[in-house]
Amino acid sequence: MSADVLGVIVLVCLGYLLLTNLTYVALVAVAAVENGIRRRETASEDYDVLEASRFTIPVSVIVAAYDEEAAIVSTVRSLLALDYPEHEVIVVNDGSNDGTMDRLRDAFALEPYEVFVRRVFTTEEVRAIYRSAERPSLIVVDKANGGKADALNAGLNVARFRYVCGVDADTVFDKEALLKGMRLVVQDPARIVGVTSHLTIARDPEQAMAAPQGRRPIDRRPFMAYQHLDYLRAFFNNRLAWSRLGFMLCSVGAFQIWRRDVLEEVGGYSRRFTCEDIELTFRVHERFLREGRDYEIQCLPDNVGTTEGPDTVRKLVSQRERWQRVIDETVWHNRKMWFNPRYRSVGLLGAPFYLVTEVLAPAIEVLAIVSLPVAIALGVFEPVIFVVLLAAIAFMNAALTACAILLDDLQSRTYRTRDLLRLLLLAPFDLVLYRPIIVWARLKGSWRFLRGDKAWHKFERNVRSA
């Protein structure tokens, strides 16, 4: 009897695996079409015209910074150096305990000024507002700690332009990042309310971005390379397809462009969730679909920058458990959207996709990890099956990963050929070398979600080259 039950459990797990992988294959097919269209679109785009045109919509870039002394100056420099006709950079120091504010003050010659801003969103107390004597487009808001959402809301209060771009303080941006992100918006600002784009990962983003396009190296350490592959899969295999199918449900925190009136309408960034990005995207979809309004939230395949990735297992687990928690919180909070035709593809495809592949995944993965060896030990399954199964899953993942690498390379030709080859060779070993860490982090995140933990658990920043 127990052997039968075990057998059924293993079959359920395998069925789940097959179903999710088939879903991923279908998504990759859609993503390939989307990538092809975007590639042709990009090829016909003239960024010089966009950059020179006064009709290119101005953007307020908001950087929420908490204890970011290691990265903040390079991030702000890259934002000030963006090729864009008109943009302002608003850095919100969210009550940092380290030298973030001092670094900013020294690097950009900040001077305090009283600025009477709109109080559209209630935030923690703003202590002072600084302007740069050297860079007029830079504003620094120094406020009491209230979390990233609160900091972004404080930035929104100060922002002057119709579009805002929320970015992370640990990301270094490509000079054309805003042009790439805004090129769709400029064509249809009435419809496009949100845009995000592809970001890569590195241990030291500044160093990675210093290399020219086509010669950019990928960190030699497999641990960083696997995170890179994870990002590629997330952007190219999933988000591009979601965009095409009308349910782009995660505008990433490191680069999220929003029409400001939409943010004001939905009440800005919420402090009630562990992170702000995915929850806000769900909320905007929910609002527009409930009211039957025409809109688009898009993810673009253009590489807009490099963000800092954790360089130790402990840091990675801390980051990924937080991501899992916010996914659980958001999907559960929006449970009325599940399978609800009123929410069109978001309700019928997007929310269920998240539920099945993200929320339920940790439980089923653990069940599989536990039940399969036990089943083999009890003689329910033969060991050879385990080996063949493992190889099948590993190469299935590797094939999907190779698709992501191909789509990325077709789009941007960013990396060296030898690095691409290394990524392709690493892909089959993802299942045994990298996936267990992610499964552990997701399990931890799910457990913390069930306990109602909403702490940020920010990972300690990497040590960068001088």
Next chain:
Amino acid sequence: MNALVLRVAVVVLALALPAWMLLSLVVVLGRVRYERKRRKPPPQALRPRKADQLVRRVSRTPRTQWGKWRRVAALARLEQAHHPAVPRLIRPVLADPDPRIAAAAIRTLGDIGDERAIDLLISALRTANGPRSRIAAELERLAPAPGPKLVPLLRDWNPAVRFWGATLLGPYPDLGESSLIALTWDSDPNVRAAAVETLGNRSGTSVGAATLACLDDSEWFVRVHAARAAGRVLAAAAAPTITRLLADERWWVRTAAKDALRGLGTEAVPSLLSVLAHSDPFARNGAAEVLQDVGFVDFLALDNPSSPLLERIYAAGGEKLREAAKARIEGMERQGIRAA
């Protein structure tokens, strides 16, 4: 059960392993091919057979979006080779209902840039083939050639066309002045806003009078553009009128007024001082903020820290204005000591 699981696993492996190998090969070979092509750029001229093939592709009406983008790519290649059929072929692409496809045709027209391309762009602006902002960007890129052709747009029946006509006349200070002044009374507020914005780059009594009149417009965004324009056209003479807008009900208008007054520098000081005791708190703190920004607060704080006038500004701007000024002065003194 064993047999079933094994069969499924083997099938998956049999599909996944070759797929991974094949895709890896495609990635590497594709990249090598790209690198080789990059080193040797394609020739400008097209072989006749290739050109015919591209012309046929552009002439067809594709049903799928993928096909439409293939058509755009073919058109771009023909344009790159300066193929004589491009002006004829571009019309159906420009008429595509998808704004992104039409935008690609607009960009191609901008690259061609001759008289015929300008006429097509202006015609597209009238008929809204493609996003008007992209058409405008291309027309502006081609300045000064389109200038005289833009003036008739000011008399179009469609307010959107009048709006773009008025906007695009920005870089042409000698064209259409009387029509622009007339448009500051247009029934459409967007047109009034565009007209006054363009007049902001000109000078003269009638232009000044038109911008001043727009400061009292019923629509807030017209007042926004009027505040900025009046500051540029009339300079200090407009300061008292713009200062009134510091008490406007709309935040955007108050911000535009502050920007305009900041642009006037110390010439705005007398007008700003007159509203420090205004009944409206926005007018009071707005005036204090601009006095701070133009350097008047720092000047008083350094020259005469106990000045009653400075106290009046602090009273209008609040405690944070005082603290910020104090911190700036301390910073200046520190720098002075260091320099000494």
